[in-house]
Amino acid sequence: MTAAEWTISAMWVGVTAYVLLAGADFGAGFWDLLAGGSRRGADQRDLIEHSIGPVWEANHVWLIFVIVLCWAGFPGVFASVASTMYVPLMLVALGIIARGAAFAFRKASAELGHRRAYGACFAFSSVLTPFFLGTVAGGIASGRVPLGIAAGDLVTSWLNPTSFLAGALAVGTTAYLAAVYLCADARRAGAAPLAEQFRSRGIVTGAVTGVIALAGIAVLLIDSPALYRGLIGPGLPLVVISAVAGLASAVLLLRRNYLPARLSAAVAVAALPWGWAVAQYPLVLLPDTTIESAAAQPTVLHAVLVTTLIGAVLLIPSLLWMFALFQRDTAPGRNSHGSAADSGS
């Protein structure tokens, strides 16, 4: 592999991590939205707050990681996407602001009214943000972002069938991931009824997302033939993996094997960005911008790769420790649920 390919692979690892980790955090916001009235939904909201509170900021940094690798390694691509996708990207940015701030504010507030307002803001932006990120991905994948500053159409690049499909898929997968992840969290917290609830939600959203994906085939056939050909060509193995893992996760959920279900759900979702990448390899932007032609100079790529390697050595143990720490139960009586902020809900 060349330095440019290594760099874009590192970027894609970041995309995958963002989808799997931050995606689930967004999905938790989706369930927060549907949790019902403030009394009825309190348990679910507590579980959600408890699960994503310590980790969402670290999960969010994957997006920053992808952005900075993109502008260091593929500056022309970054400039083209950012300028053509001005509108949805600004909406994403505003959604990220609303979501992160509202989540933290809700945590720090006690009055029911405030908590409700922040909660609503958190929940709505958790749905809109992945949707618009999906429209960006759909626009790129369907070849609507050519190389060049604002070279694509400012409106149709993200308001089109493929973008809409990708946005819907993004919302579906985040909700699905969150439901599957939360099953195990709920069981660990000793909340069996909640686990049951998220189990059925996981199955339903998994099915709905699967249907969207199937319907998507027709959309792609008409709207983005190049992507379609890539997906049934070199990308086919990954598409198959995604489908099989998705089905497996449904079976595992039915049998209440929550931890393996998590894993197979993650595989099902992770296969999607990789399928896309393989489908359009070696192009980064259609019609003819290749990885090599868009890459920064070798000196830059080498510096970035070396620092990424060193960074990974620091990062991976830290991340593992963080997840392990918060997946472990606190000893009885040391649970956090009694804090003043929580008891306000």
Next chain:
Amino acid sequence: MSGLPDLVFAGAATPADLVAARVQMALSLGWHIVIACFGVGMPAITVFAEWRAIRRGDRTYLALAHRWAQAMGVLFAVGAVSGTILSFEMGVLWPGLMDTYGQVIGLPFALEGFAFFIEAIFLGIYLYGWNRLPPRVHLLTGIPVCLAGVASAFFVVAANAWMNQPRGFDLDAGRVVGVRPWAAMFNPATPPQTVHMIIAAFMVAGYGMASVYAVAMLRGRTDRYHRLGFLVPFTAAAALTPVQIAVGDWAAKFLATNQPAKLAAIEGVFATSHAVPLHIGGFYEDDEMRYALEIPHGLSLLAHWDPQALIIGLDRFAPEDRPPVNVVHWSFQVMVIIGVFLLLLGIWLAVAWWRRRDLPASRWFLRGSAVAGAAAAVALEAGWITTEVGRQPWIVWGVLRTADAVTPVPGLAVGLLVVGAVYVVLTVTTVAVLRRLTRAPLAPQEEPGEEMNLP
């Protein structure tokens, strides 16, 4: 497409769009930087308090550490999201910069990404780990947060320093070739700018935290909790203030040799000459500084340690290459005035402490300290306005004009309005939530359980 999109995107980008983009960038940066200062400075002060709590078994310090950790939880979240919009805006508003030079300044930003990771991971552990970790381990998890905060400030300001002193690349017919990313990152402006910025971050955080307790003491709450809550951050910030002024002087000397147009704008010097006076106050009009207090030889002396030294004036630059003088001149004045004010405040405390081992008796000291936090933040903004507006009309000094880097997309004014409204709401809610925290009973992310007993 019809309707709203047509309305917004009708016609091409106009000069007003350039102004909108600049204002939007300045607004988002100016907002983020204040919060970011707390992200850089506050962890160290909090970890210090926790360390004292553990060392001495002191519950007051522990209560302070908890309270500060709670505020950090809010501030960090807001800092992270306001920083994210910045990284979008770099591309959305300035594709001409990122397209050509993204790879030159990519390295510090990539490094910054790792610093953010470390900061976010360990902050999550620190904030939510009170009950999950033994006290000493918990204390240690605060240290990566402190280091990563300082590191991220270093990296991002190094990128900004490069915009002032672009190095580490060659141009071949408008194409960037021969990129040397390390040389770009460690450009000549990096040392003065990063040092000045990191100290400023500690000052803003320190004075900002102290002013909360100064207000409380003015309202009569003078127990040990409030006194320590005031003294710890205030002392840290006050000790750094003289250093900051010396570093500011270094930054000014640096400009005199490396970015003379900016220094000329700061001082409103038009005619290149020897033995130039220092201008205090005043208004620049028709290539002349009016109504200013003049200190003879002052500028030559300060900039080069030589009363006769040559100062390059704006006359050496073509009119279209000159930065706007009054904004730069006045923002610099404001920064320096506040720096001196903060210095005096610190001296006042030092004298009182030396004489009586106590805070100054005068309520005016507390009143001064109550505004010190806001004053430090204003100095910070003023400093950045000096730096950024003083760099105009260049986005990359001498290499790329701001007007050539802006996105050609029309309708930026609409974006500015939306972003402006969001920042108003965000400011109001952040302040409301933080104010509430100062009054709420102690309830950190995880209530300190019995286990958080001190050794």
